[in-house]
Amino acid sequence: MSVTKKFTYINRKAPYGTVYALESLEVVLIGAAFEQEVQLVFVDDGVYQLTKGQDAAGIGMKSFSKTYAALGDYDVNQIYVCEQSLADRGLTIDDLQALTYEDEDDDWAEKSSMNLVNREQLSDLISNADVLLNF
Amino acid sequence: MALEVNGKSYEVDEEGYLANLNEWDKDVAGALAASDDAELTDSHWEVINFLREYYEEYQIAPAVRVLTKAIGKRLGKEKGNSKYLYELFPYGPAKQACKYAGLPKPTGCV
Numbered sequence: 001m002s003v004t005k006k007f008t009y010i011n012r013k014a015p016y017g018t019v020y021a022l023e024s025l026e027v028v029l030i031g032a033a034f035e036q037e038v039q040l041v042f043v044d045d046g047v048y049q050l051t052k053g054q055d056a057a058g059i060g061m062k063s064f065s066k067t068y069a070a071l072g073d074y075d076v077n078q079i080y081v082c083e084q085s086l087a088d089r090g091l092t093i094d095d096l097q098a099l100t101y102e103d104e105d106d107d108w109a110e111k112s113s114m115n116l117v118n119r120e121q122l123s124d125l126i127s128n129a130d131v132l133l134n135f
Numbered sequence: 136m137a138l139e140v141n142g143k144s145y146e147v148d149e150e151g152y153l154a155n156l157n158e159w160d161k162d163v164a165g166a167l168a169a170s171d172d173a174e175l176t177d178s179h180w181e182v183i184n185f186l187r188e189y190y191e192e193y194q195i196a197p198a199v200r201v202l203t204k205a206i207g208k209r210l211g212k213e214k215g216n217s218k219y220l221y222e223l224f225p226y227g228p229a230k231q232a233c234k235y236a237g238l239p240k241p242t243g244c245v
Binding site for chain 2: 029032033062063064066067069070073074108
């Protein structure tokens with residue numbers, strides 16, 4: 001295997017209204033085939049992408065909310081959510097989908113992929129990334 | 136393009152994928168396979184049914200790596216490998232099985 005790079009995807013926008021959230025998710029799923037280290041960061045209105053109980057029928061769009069739950073199958077299990085962004089919007093981690101993955105090295109035990117981060121941890125994530133993709 | 140099954144016409148794209156996945160049924164799957172000169176056995180159906188359930192749950196068709204792993208977990212190790220899946224679906228397990236399952240082509244599949 002060649003060199004593994006750390007790919008960090010920053011998700012900043014609400015799930016609908018623009019195509020950024022869906023495009024980001026598709027790039028992540030396609031990119032997962034290259035077996036790199038992948039981190040997803042949800043910040044600002046991006047935290048809305050993970051909220052529970054989405055129904056896009058009223059705006060005539062396909063809801064892709066359920067697809068986030070497949071990320072664990074694609075070995076994408078480092079999800080970082082900005083706690084300040086949640087608080088600013090009156091949300092808590094309980095308003096978000098609890099994304100999980102099965103740990104192959106631990107008899108497929110189900111583990112949480114979700115991590116709450118503060119502004120300082122967020123800057124560390126960004127400065128430690130080899131490849132940074134903004135959506 | 137269109138596919139004729141039991142006197143009913145189904146719209147398919149230029150690669151033969153069903154346009155409207157709600158129109159899918161077992162006869163349509165058989166006809167989609169027949170158009171590739173393939174015949175569906177119980178082993179094919181295991182994979183096709185798995186893909187339909189996966190799509191229902193996650194709204195995407197899984198990539199072949201994910202499919203292989205999941206099939207191994209669900210149906211046993213002897214089936215969760217690319218050799219077994221390629222024998223069933225020589226045109227590529229995800230691509231071909233998704234077609235018969237009436238699903239869109241897997242994300243990332245060109």
